[in-house]
Amino acid sequence: MRNFNQLSITNLDEFIFSRSPHTVRSGNGLTIGGWTVHPEINFTLPSMQITETSIPEVRTLYSQMITEICHRAVEVHAPALAVEFELLPELTTDPQWGAEITGVLHETLNEFYEKLKLLSTLHDWLRTFHAAGEFLLSKVELRWLERLSRQADKLPENEAQFIDQMLPLVPTEKVRLAEYGF
Numbered sequence: 001m002r003n004f005n006q007l008s009i010t011n012l013d014e015f016i017f018s019r020s021p022h023t024v025r026s027g028n029g030l031t032i033g034g035w036t037v038h039p040e041i042n043f044t045l046p047s048m049q050i051t052e053t054s055i056p057e058v059r060t061l062y063s064q065m066i067t068e069i070c071h072r073a074v075e076v077h078a079p080a081l082a083v084e085f086e087l088l089p090e091l092t093t094d095p096q097w098g099a100e101i102t103g104v105l106h107e108t109l110n111e112f113y114e115k116l117k118l119l120s121t122l123h124d125w126l127r128t129f130h131a132a133g134e135f136l137l138s139k140v141e142l143r144w145l146e147r148l149s150r151q152a153d154k155l156p157e158n159e160a161q162f163i164d165q166m167l168p169l170v171p172t173e174k175v176r177l178a179e180y181g182f
Helices: 055-075 089-093 095-131 139-153 159-169
Strands: 019-025 031-034 040-043 082-085
Touching: 040 055, 055 082, 055 095, 082 095, 089 095, 095 139
Parallel strands: 040 082
Antiparallel strands: 019 031
16 A cells, blocks of 8 residues: 655645546446546444344345445446445444444445446446547447447346246247257
8 A cells, every 4th residue: 555645636726526646446446536426325224223133133234225225326327336334333343243244235236246347347448438539439329339238237137037038039930949948
Protein backbone atom coordinates (compact mmCIF):
# COMPACT_ATOMS: atom_id res chain seq x y z
CA MET A 1 0.00 0.00 0.00
CA ARG A 2 1.27 3.43 -0.89
CA ASN A 3 1.73 6.04 1.80
CA PHE A 4 1.05 9.70 1.16
CA ASN A 5 2.38 12.64 3.16
CA GLN A 6 0.74 15.44 1.20
CA LEU A 7 -2.49 16.09 -0.69
CA SER A 8 -2.60 14.72 -4.22
CA ILE A 9 -4.68 17.65 -5.39
CA THR A 10 -3.50 20.98 -4.06
CA ASN A 11 -5.42 23.30 -6.38
CA LEU A 12 -9.20 23.39 -6.00
CA ASP A 13 -9.53 24.03 -9.76
CA GLU A 14 -8.02 20.57 -10.34
CA PHE A 15 -10.54 18.90 -8.05
CA ILE A 16 -12.95 17.04 -10.33
CA PHE A 17 -15.76 14.89 -9.02
CA SER A 18 -15.15 11.19 -9.80
CA ARG A 19 -11.50 11.73 -10.78
CA SER A 20 -8.50 10.92 -8.64
CA PRO A 21 -4.78 10.97 -9.46
CA HIS A 22 -4.58 7.66 -7.55
CA THR A 23 -7.45 5.33 -8.45
CA VAL A 24 -8.48 2.38 -6.30
CA ARG A 25 -9.51 -0.91 -7.90
CA SER A 26 -11.61 -3.52 -6.08
CA GLY A 27 -11.23 -7.28 -6.37
CA ASN A 28 -14.09 -7.45 -8.88
CA GLY A 29 -12.64 -4.68 -11.02
CA LEU A 30 -14.60 -1.66 -9.79
CA THR A 31 -12.37 1.37 -10.21
CA ILE A 32 -12.95 4.31 -7.88
CA GLY A 33 -11.64 7.65 -9.09
CA GLY A 34 -11.42 6.75 -12.79
CA TRP A 35 -13.93 9.25 -14.20
CA THR A 36 -17.01 7.13 -13.49
CA VAL A 37 -19.49 7.86 -10.72
CA HIS A 38 -20.76 4.58 -9.26
CA PRO A 39 -23.94 4.18 -7.24
CA GLU A 40 -23.19 3.36 -3.62
CA ILE A 41 -25.55 1.75 -1.15
CA ASN A 42 -25.11 2.03 2.61
CA PHE A 43 -27.19 -0.19 4.87
CA THR A 44 -27.39 -1.76 8.28
CA LEU A 45 -29.82 -3.75 10.38
CA PRO A 46 -33.06 -2.42 11.72
CA SER A 47 -33.04 -1.84 15.48
CA MET A 48 -32.65 -5.21 17.18
CA GLN A 49 -30.60 -6.99 19.76
CA ILE A 50 -27.70 -9.01 18.37
CA THR A 51 -27.10 -12.05 20.54
CA GLU A 52 -26.05 -15.63 20.06
CA THR A 53 -29.70 -16.60 19.66
CA SER A 54 -30.49 -13.83 17.15
CA ILE A 55 -27.38 -14.19 14.96
CA PRO A 56 -29.15 -16.62 12.54
CA GLU A 57 -31.85 -13.96 12.02
CA VAL A 58 -29.12 -11.32 11.56
CA ARG A 59 -27.49 -13.45 8.84
CA THR A 60 -30.86 -13.89 7.12
CA LEU A 61 -31.63 -10.16 7.24
CA TYR A 62 -28.25 -9.20 5.76
CA SER A 63 -28.63 -11.88 3.09
CA GLN A 64 -32.11 -10.64 2.15
CA MET A 65 -30.99 -7.01 2.07
CA ILE A 66 -27.96 -7.58 -0.18
CA THR A 67 -29.92 -9.89 -2.50
CA GLU A 68 -32.68 -7.30 -2.90
CA ILE A 69 -30.10 -4.56 -3.45
CA CYS A 70 -28.38 -6.62 -6.17
CA HIS A 71 -31.67 -7.44 -7.88
CA ARG A 72 -32.62 -3.76 -7.90
CA ALA A 73 -29.20 -2.77 -9.27
CA VAL A 74 -29.75 -5.23 -12.14
CA GLU A 75 -33.28 -3.88 -12.75
CA VAL A 76 -32.06 -0.29 -13.07
CA HIS A 77 -29.07 -1.36 -15.20
CA ALA A 78 -26.50 -0.06 -12.73
CA PRO A 79 -23.13 -0.54 -14.45
CA ALA A 80 -21.49 -1.16 -11.07
CA LEU A 81 -22.31 -0.96 -7.39
CA ALA A 82 -20.29 0.07 -4.36
CA VAL A 83 -21.59 -1.49 -1.15
CA GLU A 84 -20.95 -0.19 2.33
CA PHE A 85 -22.48 -1.85 5.37
CA GLU A 86 -22.29 -1.09 9.04
CA LEU A 87 -20.55 -3.62 11.27
CA LEU A 88 -22.44 -2.92 14.47
CA PRO A 89 -20.54 -3.08 17.79
CA GLU A 90 -21.75 -6.61 18.56
CA LEU A 91 -20.42 -7.79 15.20
CA THR A 92 -16.98 -6.45 16.07
CA THR A 93 -17.03 -7.63 19.69
CA ASP A 94 -17.45 -11.16 18.35
CA PRO A 95 -15.24 -11.13 15.22
CA GLN A 96 -16.67 -14.48 14.06
CA TRP A 97 -20.10 -12.90 13.70
CA GLY A 98 -18.66 -10.00 11.73
CA ALA A 99 -16.75 -12.42 9.50
CA GLU A 100 -19.91 -14.46 8.87
CA ILE A 101 -21.91 -11.37 7.87
CA THR A 102 -19.08 -10.16 5.64
CA GLY A 103 -18.98 -13.64 4.07
CA VAL A 104 -22.73 -13.59 3.38
CA LEU A 105 -22.44 -10.23 1.63
CA HIS A 106 -19.29 -11.23 -0.27
CA GLU A 107 -20.83 -14.49 -1.47
CA THR A 108 -24.02 -12.81 -2.72
CA LEU A 109 -22.12 -10.01 -4.46
CA ASN A 110 -19.85 -12.57 -6.13
CA GLU A 111 -22.83 -14.64 -7.31
CA PHE A 112 -24.32 -11.59 -9.02
CA TYR A 113 -20.91 -10.56 -10.36
CA GLU A 114 -20.23 -14.00 -11.84
CA LYS A 115 -23.66 -14.16 -13.49
CA LEU A 116 -23.42 -10.72 -15.00
CA LYS A 117 -19.75 -10.02 -15.59
CA LEU A 118 -19.36 -11.59 -19.02
CA LEU A 119 -22.17 -9.65 -20.66
CA SER A 120 -21.69 -6.47 -18.69
CA THR A 121 -17.93 -6.52 -19.23
CA LEU A 122 -18.31 -6.96 -22.98
CA HIS A 123 -20.91 -4.21 -23.20
CA ASP A 124 -18.85 -1.94 -20.93
CA TRP A 125 -15.72 -2.48 -23.04
CA LEU A 126 -17.58 -1.60 -26.21
CA ARG A 127 -19.03 1.55 -24.64
CA THR A 128 -15.72 2.58 -23.06
CA PHE A 129 -13.64 2.11 -26.20
CA HIS A 130 -16.30 3.86 -28.27
CA ALA A 131 -16.36 6.83 -25.87
CA ALA A 132 -12.56 7.03 -26.05
CA GLY A 133 -12.66 7.04 -29.86
CA GLU A 134 -10.80 3.72 -30.05
CA PHE A 135 -13.77 1.74 -31.34
CA LEU A 136 -16.17 3.38 -33.75
CA LEU A 137 -19.88 2.61 -33.55
CA SER A 138 -22.59 4.17 -35.67
CA LYS A 139 -25.78 5.48 -34.10
CA VAL A 140 -27.55 2.32 -35.27
CA GLU A 141 -24.87 0.13 -33.66
CA LEU A 142 -25.10 2.10 -30.40
CA ARG A 143 -28.87 1.54 -30.33
CA TRP A 144 -28.24 -2.14 -31.09
CA LEU A 145 -25.78 -2.35 -28.20
CA GLU A 146 -28.34 -0.84 -25.81
CA ARG A 147 -31.02 -3.22 -27.08
CA LEU A 148 -28.69 -6.19 -26.72
CA SER A 149 -27.85 -5.12 -23.16
CA ARG A 150 -31.53 -4.89 -22.24
CA GLN A 151 -32.22 -8.31 -23.75
CA ALA A 152 -29.25 -9.85 -21.94
CA ASP A 153 -30.62 -8.50 -18.67
CA LYS A 154 -33.81 -10.49 -19.29
CA LEU A 155 -32.02 -13.82 -19.72
CA PRO A 156 -32.97 -16.47 -17.16
CA GLU A 157 -30.64 -16.90 -14.21
CA ASN A 158 -29.70 -20.51 -14.93
CA GLU A 159 -29.53 -23.04 -17.75
CA ALA A 160 -32.63 -25.01 -16.68
CA GLN A 161 -34.78 -21.87 -16.76
CA PHE A 162 -33.33 -20.95 -20.15
CA ILE A 163 -34.15 -24.39 -21.58
CA ASP A 164 -37.70 -24.24 -20.17
CA GLN A 165 -38.15 -20.83 -21.76
CA MET A 166 -36.76 -21.88 -25.17
CA LEU A 167 -38.37 -25.35 -25.63
CA PRO A 168 -41.81 -24.01 -26.59
CA LEU A 169 -40.16 -21.90 -29.31
CA VAL A 170 -38.40 -24.84 -31.01
CA PRO A 171 -40.11 -25.97 -34.24
CA THR A 172 -40.60 -29.67 -33.39
CA GLU A 173 -41.36 -30.50 -37.04
CA LYS A 174 -37.76 -29.49 -37.86
CA VAL A 175 -35.88 -30.52 -34.71
CA ARG A 176 -36.06 -33.92 -33.04
CA LEU A 177 -35.81 -32.90 -29.40
CA ALA A 178 -35.65 -36.52 -28.22
CA GLU A 179 -32.27 -36.87 -29.94
CA TYR A 180 -30.99 -34.16 -27.60
CA GLY A 181 -32.50 -35.57 -24.44
CA PHE A 182 -35.63 -33.35 -24.39
